[in-house]
Amino acid sequence: MKTLVSKLVVIVALMCAASVNAQDARPSDRQLEAALSKVNGDEAVSVVKGMDELKRIEKQDPDAWLPVYYRTLFALQYAVRFPQDGYSTLFLDAVKDDVEALQSKEGVDRSEVLTLKGLYYTALIVRNPSVNGKRYCVDAIIAFKSAIGVNPENPRARLLLYIFFDQMSKATGKPTMNGPEDLATIRQLFVKEKPMGLRPAWGINLIDCYGLR
Numbered sequence: 001m002k003t004l005v006s007k008l009v010v011i012v013a014l015m016c017a018a019s020v021n022a023q024d025a026r027p028s029d030r031q032l033e034a035a036l037s038k039v040n041g042d043e044a045v046s047v048v049k050g051m052d053e054l055k056r057i058e059k060q061d062p063d064a065w066l067p068v069y070y071r072t073l074f075a076l077q078y079a080v081r082f083p084q085d086g087y088s089t090l091f092l093d094a095v096k097d098d099v100e101a102l103q104s105k106e107g108v109d110r111s112e113v114l115t116l117k118g119l120y121y122t123a124l125i126v127r128n129p130s131v132n133g134k135r136y137c138v139d140a141i142i143a144f145k146s147a148i149g150v151n152p153e154n155p156r157a158r159l160l161l162y163i164f165f166d167q168m169s170k171a172t173g174k175p176t177m178n179g180p181e182d183l184a185t186i187r188q189l190f191v192k193e194k195p196m197g198l199r200p201a202w203g204i205n206l207i208d209c210y211g212l213r
Contacts, residue, residue: 047091083123
């Protein structure tokens with residue numbers, strides 16, 4: 001699990017924002033796009049500023065789920081990459097309730113939110129693998145599998161579960177729970193995916209990041 005600390009990089013694919021038609025986009029969509037484009041996920045101060053801006057957007061449109069989703073994603077991204085940083089604890093505390101609250105938002109993509117829940121447990125695990133690995137391993141797996149159950153074509157849920165099993169196998173020395181065709185299926189799903197506006201479309205870069213073959 002320790003390799004997750006240095007390798008797991010969750011990068012939001014903002015390229016999909018270009019597909020938002022300027023005439024059709026709501027002001028809140030344009031604000032969200034602008035806010036996301038300013039965040040450097042490697043810098044805690046930038047993440048803090050981005051989360052604050054997303055909070056302001058949330059207040060303007062309380063029923064929207066994407067501002068909450070991306071605020072949570074940025075927090076978890078940082079917490080996974082820098083688990084021993086003081087900001088990581090603050091970020092995890094800040095979004096703890098949002099992971100659950102997101103599921104009741106209007107028009108929410110439950111598969112994406114459940115994927116985020118799995119990532120939340122992953123972030124807890126990398127903070128203290130020897131203790132939290134046993135405590136939250138099953139929760140992470142259940143969340144990722146639930147996300148796949150809701151939408152079998154969600155490549156992010158499948159890829160994060162694949163990586164989770166891969167790293168768990170390396171950490172424990174036990175055979176991986178991944179199937180021989182799983183990675184090929186994930187690649188195909190990313191190819192088939194048609195990003196819509198600012199909806200989640202990140203993750204394909206993780207395949208190369210991990211050197212998955």
